[in-house]
Amino acid sequence: MFSRAYKSAITLPPLFWVATFLLTPYALLFCYSFWSVSPAQIIVRQWNLENYRELLRVSMYPAVLLRSMRIAASVTALALLLGYPLAYYLSVHAGTRKHLLYQLVVIPLWVSYLVRAYAWKTILGSDGVLNTLLQYFHITHHPLGFLLYSPFAVVLTLTHIYTPFVFLPIYASLEHIPRRLVEASQDLGAPPLETFWRVILPLSIPGVLAGATFAFVLSLGDFLAPLLLGGPSGVMISNVVVSLFGAAYNWPLGSAISFCMLLLVVALLFLTERLEKRWSFS
Amino acid sequence: MNAAHTRGPRWLRLYAAAVFAFLYFPILVLAVYSFNGEGVGGFPPHNLTCRWYAMLLDDSAIWSSVGNSLLVAFFAVVLALAFGIPAALALDRTSFPGKALFRRLVLLPLILPGIITGLSLLMLFVAFRMNLSLVTIALGHGTALISVATTEVFAGLQKLDRAQEEASLDLGANYWQTFWRVTVPNLKLPIIGAVLLIFTLSIDEIAVSFFLIGRNNTLPLEIWSRLRRGITPEINAISTLIFLFSLTMILVWYRLGTRGEREPRLAEELVPGAVQEG
Numbered sequence: 095m096f097s098r099a100y101k102s103a104i105t106l107p108p109l110f111w112v113a114t115f116l117l118t119p120y121a122l123l124f125c126y127s128f129w130s131v132s133p134a135q136i137i138v139r140q141w142n143l144e145n146y147r148e149l150l151r152v153s154m155y156p157a158v159l160l161r162s163m164r165i166a167a168s169v170t171a172l173a174l175l176l177g178y179p180l181a182y183y184l185s186v187h188a189g190t191r192k193h194l195l196y197q198l199v200v201i202p203l204w205v206s207y208l209v210r211a212y213a214w215k216t217i218l219g220s221d222g223v224l225n226t227l228l229q230y231f232h233i234t235h236h237p238l239g240f241l242l243y244s245p246f247a248v249v250l251t252l253t254h255i256y257t258p259f260v261f262l263p264i265y266a267s268l269e270h271i272p273r274r275l276v277e278a279s280q281d282l283g284a285p286p287l288e289t290f291w292r293v294i295l296p297l298s299i300p301g302v303l304a305g306a307t308f309a310f311v312l313s314l315g316d317f318l319a320p321l322l323l324g325g326p327s328g329v330m331i332s333n334v335v336v337s338l339f340g341a342a343y344n345w346p347l348g349s350a351i352s353f354c355m356l357l358l359v360v361a362l363l364f365l366t367e368r369l370e371k372r373w374s375f376s
Numbered sequence: 377m378n379a380a381h382t383r384g385p386r387w388l389r390l391y392a393a394a395v396f397a398f399l400y401f402p403i404l405v406l407a408v409y410s411f412n413g414e415g416v417g418g419f420p421p422h423n424l425t426c427r428w429y430a431m432l433l434d435d436s437a438i439w440s441s442v443g444n445s446l447l448v449a450f451f452a453v454v455l456a457l458a459f460g461i462p463a464a465l466a467l468d469r470t471s472f473p474g475k476a477l478f479r480r481l482v483l484l485p486l487i488l489p490g491i492i493t494g495l496s497l498l499m500l501f502v503a504f505r506m507n508l509s510l511v512t513i514a515l516g517h518g519t520a521l522i523s524v525a526t527t528e529v530f531a532g533l534q535k536l537d538r539a540q541e542e543a544s545l546d547l548g549a550n551y552w553q554t555f556w557r558v559t560v561p562n563l564k565l566p567i568i569g570a571v572l573l574i575f576t577l578s579i580d581e582i583a584v585s586f587f588l589i590g591r592n593n594t595l596p597l598e599i600w601s602r603l604r605r606g607i608t609p610e611i612n613a614i615s616t617l618i619f620l621f622s623l624t625m626i627l628v629w630y631r632l633g634t635r636g637e638r639e640p641r642l643a644e645e646l647v648p649g650a651v652q653e654g
Contacts, residue, residue, distance in 0.1 A: 104466045123495065126499060183384060204626050205622050206579075207580060212611060213406040216416040216417055223419055315488070345499075
């Protein structure tokens with residue numbers, strides 16, 4: 095029913111725009127990663143693998159990447175630990191209050207990222223709310239130093255930020271589970287725990303994977319929470335990139351790191367999609 | 377999911393309550409200390425005052441950054457809709473080589489850490505010899521958020537009855553008239569939803585803006601630069617106001633009356649393969 099002209103009119107403009115403002119920039123990132131900087135701080139467009147060699151040679155880069163992955167993995171695990179039971183409770187046991195509670199989970203999602211990171215900073219500082227509260231009730235006598243400017247602070251903040259994101263797809267997949275499957279399991283005499291373990295959990299895996307990927311990828315690439323709350327021991331890979339694009343002025347090396355991150359993310363998305371297909375029920 | 381709405385085991389109820397407490401604790405602290413007379417920390421709060429809000433009212437730098445953010449968000453919405461709606465139509469109704477790649481590329485900025493999109497766009501603008509300004513930020517936000525417009529509208533198109541468009545075309549309306557008089561009115565709710573989402577996401581966005589900023593700050597970047605200098609409850613005050621603004625937006629979003637029947641897609645749409653080829 096749609097003419098050729100109509101199809102071109104809806105296809106070409108977005109195609110052109112996306113090619114110019116998304117594909118080209120990512121391609122530029124790729125190109126830069128093979129270039130270098132002259133001592134006079136000019137970008138030299140000579141193709142070589144020097145940046146990638148440097149990433150392998152200087153042990154700081156893999157070490158920081160590893161730390162970032164560790165932090166991202168902790169955030170993912172904690173967000174799942176908080177998000178899954180919450181989603182399960184809402185989906186199965188909340189009854190009529192389900193929609194209200196659902197909206198209560200979503201609201202923090204809409205609160206500015208920066209605002210939430212800042213809030214944790216005021217809570218965890220040595221003059222912060224938590225430390226002064228502990229001292230007020232004489233639980234501690236000195237401010238606890240490890241709370242702020244540590245990987246702990248970064249993990250806590252990112253967990254707070256990404257728990258709702260993990261909750262949403264899990265909740266959605268729990269809601270999609272056909273009721274008859276759960277009833278069948280119960281009718282056949284499975285105790286609640288076994289029904290959960292063998293019916294509900296496997297069917298909610300696509301949601302778990304989606305939420306986990308999201309939390310992992312976004313915390314891996316985060317640079318604001320580490321800058322604000324991480325201190326020297328909480329530096330993450332994106333902070334290295336930021337400094338390479340700023341004061342250190344080495345865009346090509348920064349691009350090489352960014353491109354590795356891009357590859358990592360795309361590979362993860364690919365993997366998740368595969369796994370999701372395997373686990374999805376239909 | 378379950379027929380029998382039992383209240384569930386006691387520990388699960390307590391656990392859920394604890395997670396809610398965790399989610400709301402920082403927001404509560406932020407709001408309480410925006411009235412604190414003596415700094416952002418210290419327990420218990422002392423000398424409750426509204427002076428930080430008064431200070432905020434006179435803070436011209438903050439308000440001009442608010443103006444900048446609103447301007448950027450407005451153009452981001454226009455841009456994202458202008459390309460996102462046709463993109464959704466194209467995914468729904470046409471097939472062309474590279475369609476699968478196109479779909480993934482459109483969705484990528486949502487799942488990719490903002491730093492990668494920000495840096496890539498920075499390189500593009502440098503290559504175009506464009507000066508960094510609010511324009512570059514708006515272009516960045518608009519482009520990254522095409523994904524939101526596309527997913528929302530695409531979901532709407534799945535439920536759309538094509539017979540109406542067919543009837544319109546049969547009765548002699550051209551495509552342009554059919555688009556404005558039949559397609560768009562039928563997609564009103566997804567489009568309004570997309571507008572609200574894009575607007576809020578743009579107002580809050582910081583990672584992409586961080587690299588594209590010129591001389592004029594957006595609100596998050598203005599707050600960011602102050603955080604680097606030291607913190608006062610004035611930041612709590614503006615944060616509380618931002619929270620109330622977000623809350624208003626979300627209430628508007630729910631009052632549209634669509635949430636009950638719609639799936640919670642906000643995060644689902646961020647998942648690869650959420651938009652299947654039509």
